[in-house]
Amino acid sequence: MIELSCVTKRYGGVTAVEELTVTVADGEFAVLIGPSGCGKSTTLRMVNRLVPLTSGTIRVDGTDVGSRAPEQLRREMGYVIQSVGLFPHMTVAGNIAVVPSLLKWPRQRTEARVDELLDLFGLDPSSYRDKYPRQLSGGEAQRVGVARALAADPSILLMDEPFGALDPITRETLQTEFSRIQRELGKTIVFVTHDIDEAIRLADRIVILREGRLIQHDTPEKILTHPANRFVLEFIGSDRALKRLSRMKTSDHMRPTASVKVMDSLAGAGAIVMRNGFAWVTCGEGVVRGRLDGQTLTGGAATAGEAMIPVNRGLEVIPADASLREALSRMVQRGLRNAPVADEKGRLVGEISLEDILEA
Amino acid sequence: MPPLLLPRKVPLTASVLGLGSSLLLGFVTFRANRLAAGEAIRLLQTGPCGGPVLMAAWIILATTSILKIPERWVNFTLGLLPGALVPTALKVAGGQAERTALASGDIARVSLGAAFWVSLFAAAVIMLDAWHTGGLRRKLTLFSATLGIAVTVYLMVSGEMSHLSILREFINRRERFTGELMAHLALSSSAVGMAVLLGLPLGILAHRKARLRGGAFFVLNTLQTVPSLALFGILIPLLAALTSRFPVLGEAGIQGIGTAPALIALTVYSLLPVARNTFAGFSSVDPAAVDAGRGMGMTGSQLLVRVEFPIASPIILNGIRVALVQAIGLTAVAALIGAGGFGVFIFQGLGQAATDLVLLGAIPTNLIAAAADALLNGLIGVANPRGLR
Ligand SMILES: Nc1ncnc2c1ncn2[C@@H]1O[C@H](COP(=O)(O)OP(=O)(O)OP(=O)(O)O)[C@@H](O)[C@H]1O
Ligand SMILES: [Mg+2]
Numbered sequence: 001m002i003e004l005s006c007v008t009k010r011y012g013g014v015t016a017v018e019e020l021t022v023t024v025a026d027g028e029f030a031v032l033i034g035p036s037g038c039g040k041s042t043t044l045r046m047v048n049r050l051v052p053l054t055s056g057t058i059r060v061d062g063t064d065v066g067s068r069a070p071e072q073l074r075r076e077m078g079y080v081i082q083s084v085g086l087f088p089h090m091t092v093a094g095n096i097a098v099v100p101s102l103l104k105w106p107r108q109r110t111e112a113r114v115d116e117l118l119d120l121f122g123l124d125p126s127s128y129r130d131k132y133p134r135q136l137s138g139g140e141a142q143r144v145g146v147a148r149a150l151a152a153d154p155s156i157l158l159m160d161e162p163f164g165a166l167d168p169i170t171r172e173t174l175q176t177e178f179s180r181i182q183r184e185l186g187k188t189i190v191f192v193t194h195d196i197d198e199a200i201r202l203a204d205r206i207v208i209l210r211e212g213r214l215i216q217h218d219t220p221e222k223i224l225t226h227p228a229n230r231f232v233l234e235f236i237g238s239d240r241a242l243k244r245l246s247r248m249k250t251s252d253h254m255r256p257t258a259s260v261k262v263m264d265s266l267a268g269a270g271a272i273v274m275r276n277g278f279a280w281v282t283c284g285e286g287v288v289r290g291r292l293d294g295q296t297l298t299g300g301a302a303t304a305g306e307a308m309i310p311v312n313r314g315l316e317v318i319p320a321d322a323s324l325r326e327a328l329s330r331m332v333q334r335g336l337r338n339a340p341v342a343d344e345k346g347r348l349v350g351e352i353s354l355e356d357i358l359e360a
Numbered sequence: 361m362p363p364l365l366l367p368r369k370v371p372l373t374a375s376v377l378g379l380g381s382s383l384l385l386g387f388v389t390f391r392a393n394r395l396a397a398g399e400a401i402r403l404l405q406t407g408p409c410g411g412p413v414l415m416a417a418w419i420i421l422a423t424t425s426i427l428k429i430p431e432r433w434v435n436f437t438l439g440l441l442p443g444a445l446v447p448t449a450l451k452v453a454g455g456q457a458e459r460t461a462l463a464s465g466d467i468a469r470v471s472l473g474a475a476f477w478v479s480l481f482a483a484a485v486i487m488l489d490a491w492h493t494g495g496l497r498r499k500l501t502l503f504s505a506t507l508g509i510a511v512t513v514y515l516m517v518s519g520e521m522s523h524l525s526i527l528r529e530f531i532n533r534r535e536r537f538t539g540e541l542m543a544h545l546a547l548s549s550s551a552v553g554m555a556v557l558l559g560l561p562l563g564i565l566a567h568r569k570a571r572l573r574g575g576a577f578f579v580l581n582t583l584q585t586v587p588s589l590a591l592f593g594i595l596i597p598l599l600a601a602l603t604s605r606f607p608v609l610g611e612a613g614i615q616g617i618g619t620a621p622a623l624i625a626l627t628v629y630s631l632l633p634v635a636r637n638t639f640a641g642f643s644s645v646d647p648a649a650v651d652a653g654r655g656m657g658m659t660g661s662q663l664l665v666r667v668e669f670p671i672a673s674p675i676i677l678n679g680i681r682v683a684l685v686q687a688i689g690l691t692a693v694a695a696l697i698g699a700g701g702f703g704v705f706i707f708q709g710l711g712q713a714a715t716d717l718v719l720l721g722a723i724p725t726n727l728i729a730a731a732a733d734a735l736l737n738g739l740i741g742v743a744n745p746r747g748l749r
Contacts, residue, residue: 081651088649088671
């Protein structure tokens with residue numbers, strides 16, 4: 001747990017951070033966000049004592065950081081910066097092994113850890129271990145930067161715009177990858193960004209700063225639905241409703257649905273269609289194949305499979321783990337009022353309608 | 361019809377230079393005694409067969425450089441001949457000296473003449489060009505140059521050349537020579553050692569403290585522009601005054617003339633390249649790497665040893681290389697204030713108008729400067745971290 005209470009930092013006449021009180025719970029992903037120069041980096045760097053406080057206290061797991069030896073403290077926290085700062089004269093393995101070597105880990109343990117981390121970040125150890133930083137792409141370098149911060153398995157990770165220097169596609173890949181890793185590791189993370197989409201995508205709680213002051217500290221949902229003031233409103237932008245949807249998973253908002261099998265007789269299927277207005281048609285394993293509604297019943301077909309309107313699996317079936325924003329986008333694109341929701345194997349698990357999304 | 365001529369400019373120019381100088385200038389100089397006026401003897405006026413052989417070598421080199429012939433032949437000729445030419449030229453000069461000694465007695469002197477030096481230079485140019493050409497020609501050059509140097513050393517040591525004036529000067533001063541060699545090496549290396557001890561922290565400090573930077577480099581730059589003789593001149597009365605004021609300094613061996621002022625002056629000159637390159641090396645370290653290192657919990661000294669110094673080391677070593685080459689040259693001047701070293705021979709020779717004595721000081725000075733240069737360059741190659749290349 002990280003507790004900042006009444007933390008102030010002044011540089012001469014400039015107040016970088018003013019009376020900031022924020023608590024980050026264990027295992028929480030906290031994102032610091034705000035316009036340039038609002039004191040995000042300063043706040044982050046006060047936590048690991050790279051910047052001394054002017055006044056106030058910062059406690060980590062109940063202990064005042066001011067009472068700890070700075071080097072000791074920093075070895076227990078991962079630290080990642082936008083410019084990565086890999087050591088150019090060391091290999092990837094050497095870079096990742098920096099903190100373990102400061103902690104004097106035995107060689108075998110360090111080597112095993114390096115390979116484990118490279119695997120975790122999707123970098124094949126045998127080909128990346130001995131590369132030098134200048135041989136890496138921006139995305140690979142940043143993965144190594146994050147792996148390096150995780151090397152000694154710190155419980156706290158401080159990240160200062162780690163994906164800021166990457167192109168949008170690489171950035172999104174790394175964000176997705178990193179949320180997966182975070183779900184596995186459950187670290188306490190303080191993450192600085194000025195990209196609101198990144199904040200909403202990753203954060204458990206967002207801290208919005210302006211000119212060194214705390215403006216709002218809340219979950220992304222709350223910030224999107226109840227922005228504290230005009231500044232927050234403007235900061236999150238006019239598409240905040242859509243942003244909110246991007247936080248929601250389709251599986252949390254879908255509802256159970258009626259389905260018939262391809263081989264079912266049209267007569268039997270008809271009863272279900274009459275009751276629900278329509279029904280999804282699935283094949284043996286439950287994979288969605290088509291849709292039956294009142295009009296399709298009137299043809300001369302014998303089975304549901306013959307009468308159904310086929311469903312485009314790639315475009316009209318919503319994956320259960322997709323965000324509502326993505327579901328909405330697909331439905332608007334295909335002109336659907338409701339769509340089937342399927343698991344990763346394509347099996348029908350429910351349905352979602354425009355009404356469901358509007359109510360979410 | 362394919363063109364008959366394909367001039368290779370560098371070897372062509374060099375071999376024409378070698379040929380022309382051998383035809384027109386004196387290959388060795390004859391003097392009735394050590395201080396008498398010299399009389400130039402051209403290559404073809406020397407002994408029976410040496411002269412024509414050397415001339416033929418130059419003609420072959422020149423024609424190879426201009427004719428369109430298979431590249432293999434060119435490689436063999438340009439790669440092997442220059443290396444063989446150097447000891448041959450020395451042998452020709454040595455032979456002439458020996459015959460002269462027999463004919464005119466031991467007080468007559470034969471020294472190396474302009475054509476010999478120009479030929480040496482021209483051969484070196486062809487070898488350097490071959491080195492840059494690379495491939496087979498480079499390998500052959502390396503082979504012939506190594507062999508050439510070995511034979512040259514053998515000729516010098518075996519006594520075959522002992523009638524040449526420069527070796528006569530050497531033989532007369534054999535003990536002195538070793539002593540001055542040691543003095544020269546000791547003085548220049550301890551000056552650079554001092555400069556490293558002072559310049560490393562100074563350069564690091566200049567990197568860390570912006571306020572110090574301007575002043576420190578202004579002083580060092582200014583000192584660097586003071587002519588060495590003037591600096592020695594200033595130090596003599598200064599140290600003399602100091603020792604008369606504090607006799608304990610005198611007892612410690614510090615005098616107005618001799619090693620002390622020379623060491624101080626040489627250290628001052630070496631300080632700028634060392635400090636400046638240390639500063640440049642540390643400035644070349646990405647601030648993000650330093651920030652990351654601190655953020656991961658490195659102490660100041662761990663950061664210095666594990667991150668900043670390894671990244672800066674090639675640039676720092678380059679500064680030490682410059683300082684060392686410069687100090688070896690300046691040490692020769694320091695002989696003027698009684699610090700010893702090869703400058704002793706140079707200034708004695710100048711005083712006596714004995715060119716060969718001057719060369720006895722100047723040639724080894726240049727050789728050790730070149731050796732120091734090569735040594736440090738090798739070290740830079742080894743120290744340069746792979747990730748930075
Ligand atoms: N070392 C320093 N000396 C003086 N002022 C500083 C120093 N570091 C930061 N500041 C000032 O403190 C304020 C906050 O800086 P900080 O780096 O924390 O901003 P930030 O929110 O991280 O901005 P950005 O998004 O541009 O990185 C700025 O006004 C900055 O100019
Ligand atoms: Mg910042």
